[in-house]
Amino acid sequence: xxxxxxxxxxxxxxxxxxxxxxxxxxxxxxxxxxxxxxxxxxxxxxxxxxxxxxxxxxxxxxxxxxxxxxxxxxxxxxxxxxxxxxxxxxxxxxxxxxxxxxxxxxxxxxxxxxxxxxxxxxxxxxxxxxxxxxxxxxxxxxxxxxxxxxxxxxxxxxxxxxxxxxxxxxxxxxxxxxxxxxxxxxxxxxxxxxxxxxxxxxxxxxxxxxxxxxxxxxxxxxxxxxxxxxxxxxxxxxxxxxxxxxxxxxxxxxxxxxxxxxxxxxxxxxxxxxxxxxxxxxxxxxxxxxxxxxxxxxxxxxxxxxxxxxxxxxxxxxxxxxxxxxxxxxxxxxxxxxxxxxxxxxxxxxxxxxxxxxxxxxxxx
Amino acid sequence: xxxxxxxxxxxxxxxxxxxxxxxxxxxxxxxxxxxxxxxxxxxxxxxxxxxxxxxxxxxxxxxxxxxxxxxxxxxxxxxxxxxxxxxxxxxxxxxxxxxxxxxxxxxxxxxxxxxxxxxxxxxxxxxxxxxxxxxxxxxxxxxxxxxxxxxxxxxxxxxxxxxxxxxxxxxxxxxxxxxxxxxxxxxxxxxxxxxxxxxxxxxxxxxxxxxxxxxxxxxxxxxxxxxxxxxxxxxxxxxxxxxxxxxxxxxxxxxxxxxxxxxxxxxxxxxxxxxxxxxxxxxxxxxxxxxxxxxxxxxxxxxxxxxxxxxxxxxxxxxxxxxxxxxxxxxxxxxxxxxxxxxxxxxxxxxxxxxxxxxxxxxxxxxxxxxxxxxxxxxxxxxxxxxxxxxxxxxxxxxxxxxxxxxxxxxxxxxxxxxxxxxxxxxxxxxxxxxxxxxxxxxxxxxxxxxxxxxxxxxxxxxxxxxxxxxxxxxxxxxxxxxxxxxxxxxxxxxxxxxxxxxxxxxxxxxxxxxxxxxxxxxxxxxxxxxxxxxxxxxxxxxxxxxxxxxxxxxxxxxxxxxxxxxxxx
Numbered sequence: 001x002x003x004x005x006x007x008x009x010x011x012x013x014x015x016x017x018x019x020x021x022x023x024x025x026x027x028x029x030x031x032x033x034x035x036x037x038x039x040x041x042x043x044x045x046x047x048x049x050x051x052x053x054x055x056x057x058x059x060x061x062x063x064x065x066x067x068x069x070x071x072x073x074x075x076x077x078x079x080x081x082x083x084x085x086x087x088x089x090x091x092x093x094x095x096x097x098x099x100x101x102x103x104x105x106x107x108x109x110x111x112x113x114x115x116x117x118x119x120x121x122x123x124x125x126x127x128x129x130x131x132x133x134x135x136x137x138x139x140x141x142x143x144x145x146x147x148x149x150x151x152x153x154x155x156x157x158x159x160x161x162x163x164x165x166x167x168x169x170x171x172x173x174x175x176x177x178x179x180x181x182x183x184x185x186x187x188x189x190x191x192x193x194x195x196x197x198x199x200x201x202x203x204x205x206x207x208x209x210x211x212x213x214x215x216x217x218x219x220x221x222x223x224x225x226x227x228x229x230x231x232x233x234x235x236x237x238x239x240x241x242x243x244x245x246x247x248x249x250x251x252x253x254x255x256x257x258x259x260x261x262x263x264x265x266x267x268x269x270x271x272x273x274x275x276x277x278x279x280x281x282x283x284x285x286x287x288x289x290x291x292x293x294x295x296x297x298x299x300x301x302x303x304x305x306x307x308x309x310x311x312x313x314x315x316x317x318x319x320x321x322x323x324x325x326x327x328x329x330x331x332x333x334x335x336x337x338x339x340x341x342x343x344x345x346x347x348x349x350x351x352x353x354x355x356x357x358x359x360x361x362x363x364x365x
Numbered sequence: 366x367x368x369x370x371x372x373x374x375x376x377x378x379x380x381x382x383x384x385x386x387x388x389x390x391x392x393x394x395x396x397x398x399x400x401x402x403x404x405x406x407x408x409x410x411x412x413x414x415x416x417x418x419x420x421x422x423x424x425x426x427x428x429x430x431x432x433x434x435x436x437x438x439x440x441x442x443x444x445x446x447x448x449x450x451x452x453x454x455x456x457x458x459x460x461x462x463x464x465x466x467x468x469x470x471x472x473x474x475x476x477x478x479x480x481x482x483x484x485x486x487x488x489x490x491x492x493x494x495x496x497x498x499x500x501x502x503x504x505x506x507x508x509x510x511x512x513x514x515x516x517x518x519x520x521x522x523x524x525x526x527x528x529x530x531x532x533x534x535x536x537x538x539x540x541x542x543x544x545x546x547x548x549x550x551x552x553x554x555x556x557x558x559x560x561x562x563x564x565x566x567x568x569x570x571x572x573x574x575x576x577x578x579x580x581x582x583x584x585x586x587x588x589x590x591x592x593x594x595x596x597x598x599x600x601x602x603x604x605x606x607x608x609x610x611x612x613x614x615x616x617x618x619x620x621x622x623x624x625x626x627x628x629x630x631x632x633x634x635x636x637x638x639x640x641x642x643x644x645x646x647x648x649x650x651x652x653x654x655x656x657x658x659x660x661x662x663x664x665x666x667x668x669x670x671x672x673x674x675x676x677x678x679x680x681x682x683x684x685x686x687x688x689x690x691x692x693x694x695x696x697x698x699x700x701x702x703x704x705x706x707x708x709x710x711x712x713x714x715x716x717x718x719x720x721x722x723x724x725x726x727x728x729x730x731x732x733x734x735x736x737x738x739x740x741x742x743x744x745x746x747x748x749x750x751x752x753x754x755x756x757x758x759x760x761x762x763x764x765x766x767x768x769x770x771x772x773x774x775x776x777x778x779x780x781x782x783x784x785x786x787x788x789x790x791x792x793x794x795x796x797x798x799x800x801x802x803x804x805x806x807x808x809x810x811x812x813x814x815x816x817x818x819x820x821x822x823x824x825x826x827x828x829x830x831x832x833x834x835x836x837x838x839x840x841x842x843x844x845x846x847x848x849x850x851x852x853x854x855x856x857x858x859x860x861x862x863x864x865x866x867x868x869x870x871x872x873x874x875x876x877x878x879x880x881x882x883x884x885x886x887x888x889x890x891x892x893x894x895x896x897x898x899x900x901x902x903x904x905x906x907x908x909x910x911x912x913x914x915x916x917x918x919x920x921x922x923x924x925x926x927x928x929x930x931x932x933x934x935x
Contacts, residue, residue, distance in 0.1 A: 122400075126435060126437055127437065129436040129439055130409045263384075265379070265384070349409065349498070349499055350408075350409060350498075351403045353404065
């Protein structure tokens with residue numbers, strides 16, 4: 001369910017009058033320009049005894065449109081369980097209480113720019129393995145704000161990870177279409193999501209020099225974000241697309257801050273997106289994610305904010321293609337989700353990682 | 366092979382090689398290596414099994430153990446008891462990759478029973494590594510397995526280094542601990558040697574002194590010109606020194622028996638008061654000349670027939686030693702000898718003195734053999750240094766306990782109790798108790814009603830508290846017990862319940878009576894504080910009043926006197 005710039009009462013009314021008696025757990029995605037104070041929303045939902053989890057994102061997706069004031073509410077089964085954690089230890093303790101329950105899908109919302117998000121995903125995988133499908137994204141804001149970015153019945157959180165575990169089956173898929181442009185570089189010194197050195201030199205200096213000499217692009221710390229968005233790094237992964245690491249910011253020391261960790265000494269490449277690849281992403285992704293034999297009940301998308309910024313108008317073309325592809329399979333299903341800071345997915349095969357510049361798509365049946 | 370593919374392989378092996386040996390912690394080392402391997406190869410499970418014979422401090426000699434696995438959820442069992450299957454698999458190859466079968470799954474305790482691709486790599490002779498993918502297409506080709514061989518050899522060496530490191534650290538800890546223990550033992554032995562030397566020089570002095578006196582006065586006796594008084598005096602000196610020597614030799618023999626565990630006990634039923642009274646008389650007679658020292662005997666009321674079943678001689682010997690000690694360390698003031706009865710059957714003996722006291726630094730060693738509170742060569746007090754050790758050992762033999770409290774320049778209180786098998790005492794005591802109640806009743810105490818009044822008794826000795834409680838309870842007052850001065854202050858400060866009167870002992874642990882009175886008065890000046898003490902120096906009384914005490918009563922406490930005081934303030 002999509003709502004454009006709703007007021008609190010409107011949300012409460014809709015949540016209270018939910019007609020899905022078996023699906024009364026609300027999964028809420030909020031646009032960062034929404035005027036509803038999160039604390040007030042949490043308190044109101046708690047007072048109405050509505051179980052929920054959610055996060056704030058730069059923009060909300062509704063079919064082929066995006067809005068920074070929109071709301072998306074997805075109804076999850078009543079037996080959904082939510083866990084908030086900010087360390088592996090906390091998660092290990094909390095999940096051990098559900099060791100006898102078999103879960104099928106976990107919706108993951110993590111603090112997107114946090115340096116701990118990769119470690120949190122690792123903790124999830126340690127205890128849940130690949131029998132559970134992961135689907136989610138990094139919550140956060142592009143504008144400075146004092147409020148938190150994650151919500152649940154337990155409160156409002158600025159960091160950490162909230163997961164919602166359900167026994168309902170879902171299928172998931174992910175694609176980005178980025179390919180190797182140049183490489184390799186060696187990330188000789190890293191600290192979680194910071195690349196401090198590339199090829200034994202200051203990371204920004206190497207990055208700047210490369211763009212200048214090879215692509216004739218002059219970048220400095222001021223125009224870094226506008227330019228770097230088009231030249232992310234990629235970590236090679238066998239039998240899969242590269243894992244993209246988006247250099248979001250450059251620090252005073254010349255360290256490149258990415259979304260998701262870069263292991264020290266990892267060999268990385270500089271990436272680019274060819275027009276042909278871009279065109280095929282929508283069709284391939286829907287094909288990869290969907291179980292064509294089943295009737296789709298709902299669709300959820302996490303699409304990277306920096307992908308949108310990189311593609312500009314093409315992003316909406318891509319979104320439109322995706323919507324069309326889904327409607328070809330199931331006419332009544334709307335494509336809803338969020339523009340996120342990092343994407344999370346696992347299809348049950350392979351080793352899950354925090355993704356950047358990617359589209360993650362999930363279907364329930 | 367394309368250049369790009371070679372670069373990919375080199376990059377992969379480069380990353381993998383550098384992930385090895387980043388930590389000497391076994392799990393962390395495995396984690397870093399497997400995280401890199403699993404991430405690049407996009408593998409869903411990785412685990413490392415090590416032979417138990419290579420793992421430090423494990424009880425199992427055979428089989429293997431999964432020392433690391435990720436995700437942990439994939440393993441049902443971390444141990445492989447019988448390694449025959451694994452040994453057979455690696456008999457002719459260092460690695461193999463196949464579709465997971467139930468047989469393999471059961472052998473390694475894998476949760477997934479069938480399907481998917483599983484790949485085994487031998488880690489030299491120490492164990493093996495397993496990688497699993499749910500897709501059966503992910504079976505590793507022989508060439509891919511071979512590519513990893515050198516890196517895996519390096520990984521095996523790093524695992525051995527981790528294990529050796531753990532063993533070395535443990536050995537180092539053991540060596541450090543052993544060294545510390547040896548140093549401690551050496552120090553104790555040196556100290557013991559020093560103490561024994563001091564003891565020998567001391568004991569020779571202690572034996573020579575009475576012998577000198579005996580020999581000297583015996584020689585003087587041979588003078589025919591002595592008058593009767595002089596002769597009697599010399600004979601008394603010889604007799605006293607003979608007794609002193611005999612006591613010392615008996616103690617020495619007992620110490621020797623004690624060291625060889627030959628000190629036996631002989632239990633019998635006996636009435637307590639005559640023995641203590643006789644002992645008191647002996648000491649009182651021999652110290653009558655010292656006018657500044659008062660020896661006082663305090664026996665419980667109605668205890669004339671109170672008997673116990675224990676070793677009479679040992680109890681006498683303990684009391685003698687404690688009284689000797691008290692006399693030795695008290696030049697003026699009071700020495701009080703007596704006992705209370707706890708729980709109607711158990712006597713708690715005490716010897717209280719107003720002597721030099723024991724410093725807090727020396728309090729923990731005073732029961733050690735050959736020790737004295739003061740052990741320097743210029744010591745002021747004579748004695749062998751075995752008395753208290755003997756007392757403690759004897760009390761232990763009698764299944765009892767001995768304890769003390771002491772303050773420098775104030776004095777010392779020694780207490781001991783022994784296990785009493787006597788049953789007949791109960792009746793006697795009940796009779797005594799009944800008599801006591803009748804007496805109290807006769808005095809009109811029972812007609813006093815202090816219902817809803819809260820009386821705080823600050824007293825560290827339980828039997829003393831019991832005694833006071835027994836009297837006060839007859840008035841229906843609510844009695845609260847503080848075991849030391851600190852508790853008494855806290856209870857008054859909390860003011861819940863509101864305290865109407867405090868009975869304050871002077872010598873208590875943590876915070877003594879004087880300080881407690883001052884602080885209680887500072888909290889609430891209106892609470893009457895009655896001092897109850899065994900020490901009756903005038904200056905002590907003055908100090909108590911100066912601190913803010915309202916009344917002063919001396920132990921043993923007379924119930925009438927106590928009631929009079931209570932009536933005065935409540």
